[in-house]
Amino acid sequence: MPTSIFVNLPTTDLERSKDFYTSLGFSINPLFTDENAACVVLDDNIYFMVLTREYLGTFTDKQIIDPKTHAQVSLAFTRDSRDEVDEVLAKGLAAGGSEPREAQDYGFMYSRDLEDPDGNILGFLFMEPAAAEKGPEAYLAEQGATASSASA
Known part of the structure; x- marks a missing residue:
């Protein structure tokens, strides 16, 4: 199981x-x-x-924190594309959630945070499959080499 x-x-x-x-x-x-x-x-x-x-x-026996003012955990969920990240954020915002900070674009990964109405943090992200396989540094180095070769 x-x-x-x-x-x-x-x-x-x-x-x-x-x-x-x-x-x-x-x-x-x-x-x-x-x-x-x-x-x-x-x-x-x-x-x-x-x-x-x-x-x-x-x-x-511990105090239950208020997720609007304290972060105990941030959960992250992958999506299959940047568009799917944006789509789930749009649904969450329309349903009373909030976006506590701007989208983060690291080149190999795109992520956005969504807080539910209680303040619990949900992250939604898309990672380039090659970056997930090779690691972000190798992926970005490879992209830089490709971009340099293309512009030469």
Whole structure:
């Protein structure tokens, strides 16, 4: 059986969170959803458990931070193109999310951050397949050599 990943995220408004995540194209598993939590299905083995702050507090003795003012984790998800990154951001912004900083373009990777309405940080990125295979430095060096040769 493959490993499944469950990421617990706090929310102050469970219905708003469910609406937000379904607007991004994810689904809700009703078997694991009630008035305290919603199971957001991202993939066959990746899930967000969006939990009311009070319910999340039953899983830990630590203080539950406010993701609008404190970052505990930033989750990143790949997309197949820059356009798909922009598309998911547009959906998230239309559904009440916010973009906390400008898009980052590193030449080999393009990424944008989206905060859900509670302030949880979701990154969406596209990486050139050759950069993923060879590593960013080798990819960029190869691109520079190609660009130099083409302009000579």
